[in-house]
Amino acid sequence: MKFGDLRGILQYVPQFRGRTFVIALDGAVVAGENFSNILLNLAVLRSLNVKIVLIYGAAYQIASLADKRGVELSNPDATGPTDAATLELALDAITRLGSDVTRDLTALKIRTVTANALSAHPAGIVRGVDQGHTGKMVRVDHEMLRGFLEQELLPLVPPLGYDGSGHSLRMNSDQVSVSVGVALKADKIIFVTEEEPDFGLDLQSARQISADQGDVLLKKAENDQVSPGLHSKLKQAIRACREGVSRVHLVNGNRDDALLAELFSNEGIGTMVFADDYRQIRPATPSDVDEMLLMMRRAVEDEQLVERDKGEILERLQDYQVMEIDGNVVGVGAMHPYPEENAAELACIYVKGDHEGQGYGRELIENLEERAKSLGVSSLFMLSTQTAEYFTAKFSYLECSDLGQMPERRRKKWEQNGRNARFLVKRV
Numbered sequence: 303m304k305f306g307d308l309r310g311i312l313q314y315v316p317q318f319r320g321r322t323f324v325i326a327l328d329g330a331v332v333a334g335e336n337f338s339n340i341l342l343n344l345a346v347l348r349s350l351n352v353k354i355v356l357i358y359g360a361a362y363q364i365a366s367l368a369d370k371r372g373v374e375l376s377n378p379d380a381t382g383p384t385d386a387a388t389l390e391l392a393l394d395a396i397t398r399l400g401s402d403v404t405r406d407l408t409a410l411k412i413r414t415v416t417a418n419a420l421s422a423h424p425a426g427i428v429r430g431v432d433q434g435h436t437g438k439m440v441r442v443d444h445e446m447l448r449g450f451l452e453q454e455l456l457p458l459v460p461p462l463g464y465d466g467s468g469h470s471l472r473m474n475s476d477q478v479s480v481s482v483g484v485a486l487k488a489d490k491i492i493f494v495t496e497e498e499p500d501f502g503l504d505l506q507s508a509r510q511i512s513a514d515q516g517d518v519l520l521k522k523a524e525n526d527q528v529s530p531g532l533h534s535k536l537k538q539a540i541r542a543c544r545e546g547v548s549r550v551h552l553v554n555g556n557r558d559d560a561l562l563a564e565l566f567s568n569e570g571i572g573t574m575v576f577a578d579d580y581r582q583i584r585p586a587t588p589s590d591v592d593e594m595l596l597m598m599r600r601a602v603e604d605e606q607l608v609e610r611d612k613g614e615i616l617e618r619l620q621d622y623q624v625m626e627i628d629g630n631v632v633g634v635g636a637m638h639p640y641p642e643e644n645a646a647e648l649a650c651i652y653v654k655g656d657h658e659g660q661g662y663g664r665e666l667i668e669n670l671e672e673r674a675k676s677l678g679v680s681s682l683f684m685l686s687t688q689t690a691e692y693f694t695a696k697f698s699y700l701e702c703s704d705l706g707q708m709p710e711r712r713r714k715k716w717e718q719n720g721r722n723a724r725f726l727v728k729r730v
């Protein structure tokens with residue numbers, strides 16, 4: 303993103319003001335060359351009044367220290383057993399890392415506090431293996447964290463838990479980040495990772511995935527070459543969505559302005575995993591109709607869509623579906639059944655200009671086609687003035703010159719309105 307594009311950034315400022323973001327840094331990102339840039343991004347977010355809680359993983363630092371001291375780790379990232387030697391290393395590496403991050407944030411005039419916010423107990427024996435000093439989360443002290451945020455302090459949460467009986471426990475930072483985000487009812491959790499969040503999807507599909515799509519991907523990732531780090535983050539992101547945090551981002555911390563570029567643009571640069579009610583296609587309701595008409599006015603003026611009045615839409619409202627993102631309607635489409643002809647028409651398909659090109663049109667069309675198929679129709683058709691190519695190239699519709707194949711009452715309308723729209727048909 304070009305930072306000359308202030309207008310683009312400014313539209314997000316009111317949305318983010320006063321929001322709570324949990325930012326989870328991989329230890330490798332903190333050790334990387336781009337970290338000073340990430341810190342500046344954090345400072346920008348804070349200056350916009352975003353409340354930030356920072357969690358840092360230390361797998362990279364623990365592995366480096368193990369190398370240096372010639373210690374063999376019992377587990378690299380607290381997803382398995384932690385023996386006494388590994389705990390010792392983890393305590394040293396995490397403490398040192400926390401101190402470095404505090405130093406760097408202080409240099410940016412950000413006041414921090416290291417928060418002892420995780421109550422845990424020993425994970426015990428899992429699948430027959432004693433987990434030693436690995437902890438299992440019991441509770442996040444969210445009141446404490448809120449208190450710090452209200453004092454405009456930035457809480458740093460190390461991946462360590464305590465059980466009140468004298469045990470220090472090593473925690474997995476991905477799990478900690480989600481537990482903290484859920485407990486705080488955070489608006490976003492952002493994993494800043496050491497690698498591209500590459501799940502083998504094409505670029506457009508990879509930008510935003512629903513928790514349900516994430517489940518499918520997770521299964522696939524188990525067989526594919528997805529790194530354990532990404533696998534763990536995707537798994538935790540899905541958990542966060544199911545437990546109330548509607549958006550979780552994965553961004554490559556080696557990218558320039560990784561956080562800002564992800565957050566201040568429609569497309570982003572990483573992957574956003576969203577809760578299923580964050581983006582959905584749902585039946586239109588009477589209260590959507592004014593918004594639908596307003597949204598489509600431009601396309602009607604450009605003769606892409608036929609003009610419809612409120613009464614007409616309300617009369618066949620059950621045919622309309624809307625695409626909603628974060629409570630805002632950004633697209634619409636209709637499927638009008640013609641039961642006598644065993645056919646259905648797709649109509650009034652529209653995606654708001656600033657949301658085009660992200661696959662929403664496809665999602666709407668596929669949804670309408672599925673609805674038509676569930677009625678058992680044998681043919682789908684559409685009338686298009688300016689998007690015939692879209693439907694023929696992307697959805698296998700064929701242009702048909704025989705208007706006799708159109709349901710008669712629809713043909714009469716076609717003849718009356720003089721739009722001369724192309725007749726496109728698809729057999730199902």
Ligand SMILES: CC(C)(COP(=O)(O)OP(=O)(O)OC[C@H]1O[C@@H](n2cnc3c(N)ncnc32)[C@H](O)[C@@H]1OP(=O)(O)O)[C@@H](O)C(=O)NCCC(=O)NCCS
Pocket residue numbers: 601606607648649650651652653654657658659660661662663664665685686687688689690691692696
């Ligand atoms: C047509 C429309 C619904 C597509 O929505 P969208 O969310 O941008 O579509 P998608 O993201 O699924 O698909 C984008 C692809 O379609 C192509 N496309 C979009 N409009 C097109 C058109 N009029 N003709 C040919 N291709 C088109 C894009 O170039 C892009 O191609 P790519 O994937 O190869 O890069 C949207 O542009 C729109 O609302 N247009 C105005 C209203 C209209 O004409 N509706 C159809 C009549 S019912």
